[in-house]
Amino acid sequence: MKLIAHRGNLTGKQPDLENSPAFIDAAISKGYDVEIDLRTDDDQKIYLGHDSPDYLIDISFLSERKNFLWIHCKDRQALDIALQYNLNCFWHTTDDYTLTNNGTVWAYPGKLPTSFKSVMVLPEIFWTFEEIKKFKMFGICSDYVSYLDFSEKP
Secondary structure, eight states: OEEEEETTOSSSOOTTTTTOHHHHHHHHHTTOEEEEEEEEOTTOOEEEOSSSOOEEEOHHHHHHTGGGEEEEEOSHHHHHHHHHTTOOEEOOSSOSEEEOTTSOEEEOTTOOOOSTTEEEESGGGTSOHHHHTTSOOSEEEETTGGGOOOSSOO
16 A cells, blocks of 8 residues: 655645655655645746745756655646656646556545555545545555554455
8 A cells, every 4th residue: 555645744734844845855754655746937947836836946856756756747847847757747636537647546535546556635534544444545645644554454
């Protein structure tokens, strides 16, 4: 089971830290993958940030962590960059399901997993942790990812 820290969150939402490079690295150092938000500006600079360009980064930040990142591209240019560097990425707005470029199904919050190769996003909003553990899926992207223990299957 792949456990993915939503914007770096492990034990609940922390809006002031989400998508910050240090927060991302802290989640990775604890063994989690991380979903991040990538965007660009008119000068083709790349940033991390959900609703705005909050943290200026360079491509090496992404490349060095590429095995741990699930990159939600927020604009076309961000998608072009992620694809150019073969980074694990996807684009969606309110689609029920989208495919990442590695073939994993990314399910919109509240949508059931489609297959064993899918990731449920923020399932804690809709189901209890015990209910979540009963679904068959590839991974979970959660703000509370550190509370999910799949060592014992139901």
